[in-house]
Amino acid sequence: MKRTRTILVAAVAAALATAVIGAAAIPRPPSLSTQTSGDDALIAEVRALIADRPGVRDRLSVAVIDGAEVRTATFGATEATEYEIGSVTKTVTASLLADAIERGEVTADTALGDLLDLGDSPAASVTLEELATQSSGLPRLPVSVGSVLSSIVANYRASDPYGSTLAELEADARGAKVGEKEFLYSNLGFALLGQALASAAGTDYPRLAEDRVFAPLGMDDSYVPTSPDELRADAPTGYTAGGRAADAWTLGADAPAGSARSTLADMIAYVTAQRDGTAPGVAATEPVAPAGESGEIGFAWITTEGVTWHNGATGGFTSWVGFDRESGRAVVVLNDTAAGVDDLGFALMEVE
């Protein structure tokens, strides 16, 4: 009898312990921060627009620039809060290409194989302009069993799926099939483009971006990490679209396709200079090729219904920058979750 009671007590205790541990582990997805600062009307507008677009939110920084007037709205952030800008990095790489052409270091027709060790592979004959206008025929990502498996694992781990060395990137390029020269968004292409430009300049990509884009525009808080060791102290990380904490993406040799980090203040300076035509390599913004349903593309920059824009997405961040030279409006959206912000960006540009 006593033994039965002891077992019963043990069973209740074990069940309670399980319930307590389980309760303590309840998922806690983030929600849009209630700590706001900036323009009250813009804060209200952004909050209303976000409400119509479901998805995990946490920190969000927005700027709407009309001429010289800058209005900002930040949620749980300041203008100095660091974000991964993802593929907006491609516009930096694009600026570097236009700038390198102006400097005479390369031409639009320079072959990739002249700058990187690609042997006589099909990728070697791809030109820098084809890479910049996303019409190189290269695939979006390297295709191999290993890369597919590592992407799947990284997706479930919410970790950085990139991280190859330059030698590995070149090997991927040598093994890549080059398809039709039509618009096909390629991270591989932009990684190669950035590395080629760094090679032409005799430096590495992070230093090139710093020296030729960030420093001239006073973007002191912007940088391009290529490994977790290069992240600044307390570099923030974001959340997946499902609300899981995501690792930082530093991309390794793929950095020119999307590893830059920046702040709202810096991106305001960046997009304003692009709009005003004062940014280094601003020729990159001029449309030169078709971009499918999106409209036209310059070097990285896409132009849709008069709005020149690019978005970005990593495992834990999304971003959008765009401008319209005719209306004088420019918009920056930085978000520390993987939930999309394209709609928000276009809505703030007043494009439906």
Added chain:
Amino acid sequence: MEYISGFVAFAFAAVFAASAFSRRPSFAPRSRLELLLTGLDAAAALVLARALMPWADVSPFLWFVPVAAVAAGVFGAVLRWAELPGLRVGRPRWRSILYAALHVVVYAVVVLVFAV
């Protein structure tokens, strides 16, 4: 896939709870090892669901449903424990060990991928 992980967690938790109390020969655990592994299966499924479910799009309180089922299963398992043999009677020892080893490999993968 993300939502499926929630259903999987609930299914494994329900199976554990039901088997801990079941007396049906086809459903009841035949050894402590099987009972333990059924419980650990449910725990692994919970880890999976916690990591993969888009909890921002559903109420996080749904989490308590499989947790309650696992807690009930633990209650039943403790009551059941003493009456079960360590390993299934009539099954070669190596098969039980292999069965357990395969589960441990899966647990290791789940922990490494989703909980580390």
